Amino acid sequence: MARLPGGLAAWRGRRLLRGAGPAPMKEHWGPDTAKVTAARHTVLHSLVTEAAKYADATPPVAVTLAGSGTVRYTGGVLRVGLPLVWGLPADHLRIVLAHELALPDTKHPELVRGLLVAADAKVHAATGPLRVTVEQVRDAAAIAAGGGGLSGVEDAAAALLRAATIEAAFAAFAAAEGRHLITPGSAAEPAAEPVPVRISDLHAGWRLRLSRWGAPAVDGGALLDEVPLRHPGLAAELRAIGEVPRPGLAGDAVDVETLTAEEERTLAAEVIGGDGEWTRFEQLPVEVYGAEVERQAREYVRAVRAVLGRDPDDRDELAGTLLRRPVDVERARRGETAADDQPAPPWMGVVLLSVLVEHTLLRQGWRREHPLVARRLVAPGGEVLDLNELYQKPDELRRLLAATGSASG
Numbered sequence: 001m002a003r004l005p006g007g008l009a010a011w012r013g014r015r016l017l018r019g020a021g022p023a024p025m026k027e028h029w030g031p032d033t034a035k036v037t038a039a040r041h042t043v044l045h046s047l048v049t050e051a052a053k054y055a056d057a058t059p060p061v062a063v064t065l066a067g068s069g070t071v072r073y074t075g076g077v078l079r080v081g082l083p084l085v086w087g088l089p090a091d092h093l094r095i096v097l098a099h100e101l102a103l104p105d106t107k108h109p110e111l112v113r114g115l116l117v118a119a120d121a122k123v124h125a126a127t128g129p130l131r132v133t134v135e136q137v138r139d140a141a142a143i144a145a146g147g148g149g150l151s152g153v154e155d156a157a158a159a160l161l162r163a164a165t166i167e168a169a170f171a172a173f174a175a176a177e178g179r180h181l182i183t184p185g186s187a188a189e190p191a192a193e194p195v196p197v198r199i200s201d202l203h204a205g206w207r208l209r210l211s212r213w214g215a216p217a218v219d220g221g222a223l224l225d226e227v228p229l230r231h232p233g234l235a236a237e238l239r240a241i242g243e244v245p246r247p248g249l250a251g252d253a254v255d256v257e258t259l260t261a262e263e264e265r266t267l268a269a270e271v272i273g274g275d276g277e278w279t280r281f282e283q284l285p286v287e288v289y290g291a292e293v294e295r296q297a298r299e300y301v302r303a304v305r306a307v308l309g310r311d312p313d314d315r316d317e318l319a320g321t322l323l324r325r326p327v328d329v330e331r332a333r334r335g336e337t338a339a340d341d342q343p344a345p346p347w348m349g350v351v352l353l354s355v356l357v358e359h360t361l362l363r364q365g366w367r368r369e370h371p372l373v374a375r376r377l378v379a380p381g382g383e384v385l386d387l388n389e390l391y392q393k394p395d396e397l398r399r400l401l402a403a404t405g406s407a408s409g
Helices: 010-022 042-054 084-087 088-101 109-117 122-128 126-143 149-177 203-214 220-230 234-240 263-273 287-307 315-324 326-334 348-363 394-404
Strands: 062-066 071-074 075-080 179-182 197-200 277-278 377-378 384-386
Touching: 042 062, 042 075, 042 088, 062 084, 071 088, 071 109, 071 220, 075 084, 084 149, 084 203, 088 126, 088 149, 088 287, 109 126, 126 149, 149 203, 149 220, 149 234, 149 263, 149 348, 179 287, 197 263, 203 263, 220 234, 287 315, 287 326, 287 348, 315 326, 315 348, 315 394, 326 348, 348 377, 348 394, 384 394
Parallel strands: 062 075, 197 277
Antiparallel strands: 071 075, 179 197, 377 384
């Protein structure tokens, strides 16, 4: 149809959009934009072109990588979130791209896209019918990009839910790790006030986090309630999935080329915001993560006291209690009452003990090799010790605790 989808409500939204601010304008390349072209990030560029065919849309004039875990097409520029590129299989990314590129037939595509991304609450309320119409068309394009038929429906639902999960998990990671307060100066002569810093290699840290520990937890129930409401054409299939996938690095993801430091910082700036000097993870002082390690260690020492009903006789009894009664210690730390006896996982006590060992080593001048990788430490002289490799050697951890001291409650 040539008319603006959504009818009178969409035109009312257009009038409100004018009052809320200018509509999205054509945007140009920045000097450090991570451009996606036929010459750079070639595979992703080809996938965008392929997705446009399934969406029955003209390929975007410009494509860039984006810092957030989203895909957005406004102002003639398609922005593809780097977390999605890493986290989605190529087939799922094609589905998500086709979904974003698709629109009902209209003479006013830029107006429609501007209305869809408008943040103004009145615009959002006035364009409800438009959004429903557009989402139905987009869900159909996603199904087509998934191959059509029943398998296409299932793949489209799985791709859109996985993309939403990645978006939520990366947003939580960026909020926790994108900005830090550090105290300039030396430990002996610190500055009076901490200062904010921003992490320029945020996305490299996200990739490392996924490869070593997995993504932060997300509210799966909220996503399972919310995502079907966004996709009326796939609502039943989305509700049938039952649980959200765990974000990770997809084995068959699209390859992208290594980013420059300037491109990394540009992507980080999109999601961090605010002010503060730029730094990299490797330049963060121990205080940034040491305080959290100390808090955990002290909690476990207090929990051991609660389990024993007294102070442990020595460091060896402290370590032995953590190893033999980790479930009791964890319950005491959380303030929970004893429940039915259940066997502890074989690794649980070693993990609790390694927290104390890491804390005591940090107090003696060790540091993490990377702030995001817990318990892999570097000594003042450069020796690397990975406590994670000692999970099968609890006696070695006990020896380290005895040799270095322990946390106090």
